[in-house]
Amino acid sequence: MKKTKQLFACLCLMAFGLETAQAEYALNLMQGVTRLSHDIYDLHMLILWICVFIGIAVFGTMFYSIYHHRKSKGHVAAQFHESTKVEIIWTIIPTLILVSMAIPATKTMLKMDDVQEADMSIKVTGWQWKWEYDYLDSGVHFFSSLDEASNRARQLNSGIDPRSVPHYLLNVDKPLVIPTKKKIRFLFTAADVIHSWWVPDLGWKKDAIPGFINEAWTSVEKPGTYRGQCTELCGKDHGFMPIVVIAMDEPDYSAWVDEQKTQAKINKSLADKNWSQDDLMAKGETVYVNNCASCHMADGAGMAGTFPAITGSPVVTGAIDAQIDLIYNGKGMMPAFGQMLSEVDFAAVVTYTRNALGNAVGDSVQPSAIKALKASLPEPADEDEDEE
């Protein structure tokens, strides 16, 4: 008896120890940080428990039968094979259970759909493979893509241990910042293919569809950093376009907005400045690694049959206007970078590809030239908004 007790205590400790030592074996849905996400969690648990209960009843009956009603125990088979009464009972009871599930589900559904009376709106555009955020009220606007550390580690046989990268694949260069305790309306669309915007802590995901606008809303109670990912297969780097949302209390949020506005002004003046070849090349290398290397490879060799090489490419080593046009508008699997890159980044990457990676054309382009080009062309992303 004593021995059994000891063994039991030992097993308990082991089980407990395992759980604390390896907290990464997450089992259940997260509750999230909004009232809506809590409602959804409760709904999830309700239905899960109903299923567990039905499962225990059905499997219990079955295993009782398997244990007792076997030929090897000398059980003789009964020959009953029909009962309308029983069939009616096990049709009606599940129907009632379903109704009891449908009522809370409908309530939550109606709450989710109510995007009225929002305090602010953010337009989210999915691109292959990054997110564009547009604060419709304050004019803040930026792109958000996988952070550099994750991007280096995630290359095939990079030799970098993903465990050494903080928030591997769930970190971005520029997170979305939102105020707490405000009702925020999101508008979703996409520039190329369908994407889906999901932050589990907010309780929902919504598809971003080219040419159409979807709506959803959230109101975060607690300041914090919440992470998510694209959840609609959107091509090669679908697994590498995370979402990071930072919820800030009010004074912090306003300060952040002001900072963004100042930064935008500085960026604008940068585009008007005259850049030296060396500065453009240095900047271009970073832009290339973050935007181009995943297809055209870090050394510009490309991938035979799928992604053309940059090294010795007739486009890159040909007329500069043709190269700018291709990068600006995209082609086939190549996304249109015209709106994605700032004037400075655009000019830098054009200059870089022409004079590095085995190419030596010798010329360069100034950000101010790209700015003039942008001003002369309609913005492709704006076509989508007309559909609303």
Add this chain to the structure above:
Amino acid sequence: MSAVVAEHDEHHDHGPAKGLLRWVVTTNHKDIGTLYLVFALAMFFVGGTMALIIRAELFEPGLQFVEPQFFNSMTTMHALVMVFGAVMPAFVGLANWMIPMMIGAPDMALPRMNNMSFWMLVAGVLLLASTLFMEGGAPAAGWTLYPPLVLQTGAALPFAIFSVHLLGISSIMGAINIIATILNMRAPAMTLMKMPLFVWTWLITGFLLIAIMPVFAGAVTMLLTDRFFGTSFFDAAGGGDPVLYQHIFWFFGHPEVYVMILPTFGVASTIIPVFARKPLFGYSSMVYATASIAFLSFIVWAHHMFTVGMPMAGELYFMYATMLIAIPTGVKVFNWTATMWKGAMTFETPMLFSIAFVVLFTMGGFTGLMMAVAPSDFQYHDTYFIVAHFHYTLVPASIFILMAAGYYWLPKWTGHMYDEKIGRLHFWLSAISVNVLFFPQHFLGLAGMPRRIPDYAVQFADWNMVSSIGAFIFGFSQLLFVYVVIKTINGGTGEKVTDEVWEDAAKHGLEWTLPSPPPYHTFTTPPATVPTEHF
């Protein structure tokens, strides 16, 4: 008089043609059934290899083996090969072998079309497989082929679309043949409500196939014209709508999943009573439940699309309609349980696989019910939770039942007994590893891991490793089945099997009144009586 008839029969009862050509030109339902089954088994291993490439890459965080684009090709091709190359052909193969023998017919109604339908399937699957070697790689937009992404496919796109056309024509011909056989060639005593449930479920599946395959063919043809002929069905810039494709696809896609599960129900309803030594409980309710599920499958498609931004009324309607499916499905599970209740059960390999099917399919049903609830689906959608869900309804359901059917009918087909010890080993390895493989995927999905990603955040590492270990054990365990099949064909355990094979099986199905193995032509005259065990 009888002497004359016998002589006449003998004259016509020639055996199969000699040599390899027999398999190319055959119009015999048994030969074509064998062709389908062997082809399906081969494709099961092709699709399985792709799955193992996926699981090998996902064994650890970071990219170790394949580029993301190839990874996406693997998930896409794995699904297409398994659905169109393995599961569907396997059930058509069973239908070919068993339906004529179950209803007392000499052959399928349209034997020449039967041959054509098989070879078109082979052509379709080979064409699909050839896209792996094309410029730009195989399709990588998921088996659902959603535009606009699928339109970025390289040279493979038109070939993949044509392959879908071929597979569709093959399926439609197979379905027409099965329906024509069931409706026209039954023995006079075999009224509709005396048909074995496998025959019933296939009759209903046949109608599903005829209704949906043209829809799928239409959807992919629209992709073709969007890409090559300047239409914009699915391009908003030209006035089209990418979500329209999803509606059309899932109008095909949802009944399609029932194409793979209804015959599964039929085989389970055939096997469980034999080993419980009891008639099937609630035969007619089983028939009505199957028909209800088939009907409901046509009106629930948009539950695959809760996140595309449908109007509230649409979301609610598709949620309620989807929840309804739980009712007839529940009736089926309760009926199987009641069939076992107070039986005299024995647990040969077919019964083991069938019981595992009932339990594990029900688990897949539970998660299906959870996802029917639209607000929760906003969390589950496109995560590993759904990957776990549909694999539970396909692997330990359809695949397990196909294995059960193999063990159940192999002695009849070959005249030899399979090795029960290896059969049971195969079962236990499969049943345990399939849960190690798929159960942790529920946790991964709930914890926030999206599907169709080649690499993941480190907090998902542990369960992915467990899942991959399960995958490799499951995959290699299936080689045991190949071993058993080959051994059985070559004489099995040496034990002579009777016509009935299983105790009192003749009470349950006409096929057990025939010799084991059955002669090349059977029921050239219809049997006078049929089993009435259920009535």
